[in-house]
Amino acid sequence: MRGAGDDREVMPLLRADLVGGRDDDYSEHWLQSLVQECPRLIPTEEIDAGLNGLIPVCMELPTPAGPVDNLFLTPDGNVVLVECKLWRNPEARRAVVAQIIDYAQAMSDWAYEDLELAAKRANPALHRLYNVVADVTHLAEADFVDAVTRNLSIGRVFLLIVGDGIRRNAESLAGLLQHHAGFHFTLALVEMPIYRLPDGGHVVLPRIIARTELIDRGVVSIENGSVRIDAPPETATGRGAGMLRRSISVEQCLEDLQKTFPAVYQRFESLFPQFDERGIYLESSGASLSLRWIGPDERRYTIIQLQPDGTLNTRQVTWPANAIGQIELSREYLSELAEIVGGNVRQNIKLTEFSIKGSDGRDPNLAQLLEDPSAWLDAIDRYQAALSAAIAKAAD
Numbered sequence: 001m002r003g004a005g006d007d008r009e010v011m012p013l014l015r016a017d018l019v020g021g022r023d024d025d026y027s028e029h030w031l032q033s034l035v036q037e038c039p040r041l042i043p044t045e046e047i048d049a050g051l052n053g054l055i056p057v058c059m060e061l062p063t064p065a066g067p068v069d070n071l072f073l074t075p076d077g078n079v080v081l082v083e084c085k086l087w088r089n090p091e092a093r094r095a096v097v098a099q100i101i102d103y104a105q106a107m108s109d110w111a112y113e114d115l116e117l118a119a120k121r122a123n124p125a126l127h128r129l130y131n132v133v134a135d136v137t138h139l140a141e142a143d144f145v146d147a148v149t150r151n152l153s154i155g156r157v158f159l160l161i162v163g164d165g166i167r168r169n170a171e172s173l174a175g176l177l178q179h180h181a182g183f184h185f186t187l188a189l190v191e192m193p194i195y196r197l198p199d200g201g202h203v204v205l206p207r208i209i210a211r212t213e214l215i216d217r218g219v220v221s222i223e224n225g226s227v228r229i230d231a232p233p234e235t236a237t238g239r240g241a242g243m244l245r246r247s248i249s250v251e252q253c254l255e256d257l258q259k260t261f262p263a264v265y266q267r268f269e270s271l272f273p274q275f276d277e278r279g280i281y282l283e284s285s286g287a288s289l290s291l292r293w294i295g296p297d298e299r300r301y302t303i304i305q306l307q308p309d310g311t312l313n314t315r316q317v318t319w320p321a322n323a324i325g326q327i328e329l330s331r332e333y334l335s336e337l338a339e340i341v342g343g344n345v346r347q348n349i350k351l352t353e354f355s356i357k358g359s360d361g362r363d364p365n366l367a368q369l370l371e372d373p374s375a376w377l378d379a380i381d382r383y384q385a386a387l388s389a390a391i392a393k394a395a396d
């Protein structure tokens with residue numbers, strides 16, 4: 001067909017048949033090589049906000065449970081295992097999930113040296129594992145080794161299944177995942193539709209079909225064809241049971257906080273049940289950690305954002321409130337927090353932002369806010385109530 005008003009030709013793209021295997025050019029090895037060469041095809045931020053910068057290490061990583069299709073590392077020491085499958089039947093889909101979980105469990109007994117040795121066997125050109133990330137990581141080699149070792153030891157890895165036809169029969173995966181709900185992995189199913197261009201190129205439109213979230217214990221369920229693991233009823237509290245739903249990146253932020261400020265972390269952690277009752281959950285953005293609440297309008301409202309150095313980024317609180325025309329409510333909430341930390345609320349250069357500054361002009365820190373946790377919780381209650389009332393009034 002031709003576009004209106006010009007002579008440009010519009011041609012429909014033909015989808016490569018990855019499911020039925022009728023296209024001889026498209027095999028699991030072809031897909032595996034594509035992912036290895038172009039890791040940015042994987043929408044990592046939709047899997048975990050802290051999962052950035054996949055660095056390819058090798059293909060066919062040997063493990064006691066069999067070879068892993070693709071091994072990636074991240075600059076922070078996260079381990080990412082990928083299985084590429086052309087799924088032809090429901091049993092194959094179930095088998096590949098069991099398979100990739102077996103890989104992660106088999107590797108949980110490994111030390112860093114074991115991973116490095118296995119990677120060298122798969123990729124003889126590799127001399128040292130750290131060399132793969134040296135140019136992009138902020139970690140010294142010893143710290144990187146520690147991060148990888150800890151992630152392996154507790155099974156805190158990302159397991160990605162990449163292929164086509166993944167959407168069908170997600171229910172068949174629920175029973176299998178239930179047996180591993182206590183394992184510290186994040187599992188994601190990534191559909192990879194591939195379209196052929198007339199010149200021999202390809203268009204790839206990856207999307208996340210389902211993913212799990214890291215929790216200590218879980219109940220697997222299916223909703224709208226997607227697999228979900230939730231906290232068990234006897235431990236879930238409040239509307240959101242939010243603190244129980246943690247991503248790997250959130251766990252790592254908490255570990256960093258505990259390591260750097262152990263006393264502050266202990267006081268912060270003691271508030272988790274109260275946050276949970278209020279439907280407040282943890283979310284990471286890079287090295288920052290945010291407390292957020294989903295309002296009646298399904299928007300995410302920031303309660304506070306914590307920086308790696310323990311300071312508070314309070315201006316983030318005003319952004320979602322301003323988006324619904326209620327910036328004054330966020331200012332009132334910040335005013336209550338300012339009283340707790342001994343600071344004051346200032347309007348930023350951007351007139352749609354407020355933030356708290358101490359008497360020295362610096363950002364307050366979490367330790368100051370935790371000096372009066374009851375007052376903070378009361379302020380949160382009033383802020384949530386005010387937002388809920390404003391949202392309800394706007395909906396009338």
